[in-house]
Amino acid sequence: MNKRVRVRFAPSPTGGLHLGGVRTVLYNYLFAKKHDGDFILRIEDTDQSRFVPGAEEYIFNCLKWAGLEPDESPVPGGIYGPYRQSERKELYSKYADQLVMDGHAYYAFDTPEALEKMRYDYKTEQNPSPQYDHSLRMKMRNSLTLSADETHQLLAAGIKHVIRIKMPEHETLSFTDIIRGEVSFDSSFVDDKVLLKADGMPTYHLAVVVDDYLMKISHVFRGEEWLPSVPVHILLWKYLFGLENMPLWAHFPLILGPNGKLSKRDGAKYGFPVFAMSWTDPKTGETVEGFKEKGFLPEAFINFLALLGWNDGTEQEIFSRQELIEKFSIERVHSAGAKFDYEKAKWFNHEWIKLSEVSSLKPEIRSLLSEKGITDIDDALLGKVIGLVKDRCTLLSDFMPQSSFFFKAPQTWDADAVKSKWNEQKKEFFKQLIRNYSDTTAWQAPVLEENFQTTAVANQLKPGELQLPFRIMLVGGKFGPPVFQIAELLGKNETTSRIKNALEVF
């Protein structure tokens, strides 16, 4: 009689989507797919002061790139919509009112200044951040301290107010976290959180409970930063919808940066991306590069995020999306925070590039090359080039330096690599090689290599010592695939002309 699995990712559209967020999406997604359930995207935009234009669409794009598209979301919609909390505004107040009627919540008329004063007045060394809680609520201006008449008058007069939950004292609130086991709280330590704001919008606490109920969410998987607010949510479930209907919960550990927490703001500072895709702040115009733009394959991105805090118990590390869906389990998510290791992330990407079919790499590489002004490349040639160089590319962007010489003759040569051992005899060899190659009819690597060898021997030179200069002539530097393969792809005219040009410089 298990409920249908329905999970959700509920971001607040305020900026770039970072590693931790994507991992939360990923684990939700994998869990949903594994159990033939639904993955829902719900936009938590109840804070109108934090509205950032473009942020919502950006999130959609990131999910699309990562291949983690929701079954229900603001875009295709769904039967439990709307999926933007700002569009569900009217829904929430009746639940808040019900809580007030039942005595579980109350109206509070304190102004922001009054709250600030309270925090200042009661601040001590022992208690640096006083809370609006059972110890202080009777000292504030609310429906608990005001008479019923006064309260009604204030409400009738349309005085700005919020609704706060009335946290009970000495009540033990506990739940079983799927990856941490039983966690319990003493309600006395929790403050009277605001449920409904003065502008009529719910806070996260009310909205999350109401929407999870209305959207029939079966499991709530979110970051560890939410753990402290669980007691409030437990109470809301108890008061509103019944504990027996409460979803199962799991709180994921945080992803940390090199020195502690991974902050959105530091974006570029670490020397590696933190966002899935590049994000441009509409206010400052500042852009922070994302994993996509850095040259990561979505398969690799997903793969290393999945392994950051989870493993299947075997020594397997490379997983396709399908394998992840089959093997993922929430119970095996590690409970400790994980420091993000960029070197390992690059290793995953390298593995995925090596694993990728040439044809699947083509479109991406083609657009990368065209950005550098290299266009009109023969499709078959491009395929061969990719096949030859992909093993030496860690990032997609490495294709450029690794393969541009196939399409554009080198402008400079690593002369130092040649100079020391260069002499007239070698120069003669290459002149002869040009003649021999010009007569070659079967322009293929093995033929070229054999020709090269025999010419060398005829000149009483060691072929090995000539290969490096040859490479420098064709490539410009000491790198790249086997040199005769390069010559084959370059073709007769290009090869001989590159030798000729280089000979004038050497």
Add this chain to the structure above:
RNA sequence: GGCCCGUUCGUCUAAGGGCUAGGACACCACCCUUUCACGGUGGUGAUACGGGUUCGAAUCCCGUACGGGCUACCA
């Protein structure tokens, strides 16, 4: 300060009472390769500390230390 979560090689982790503490990344060495890589072989390197429980603890319990999160009319 209070509350909550956490702690195995530098990093990600395996091992959920019995063992040479395993793997991967990174690093080092060698092999392959007369380029750079790929690949192969080997190496350095960890159970935070202190008490218990037990024949036996990385594994269970307590304490300490350290790390992190929360402590908004933000999510």
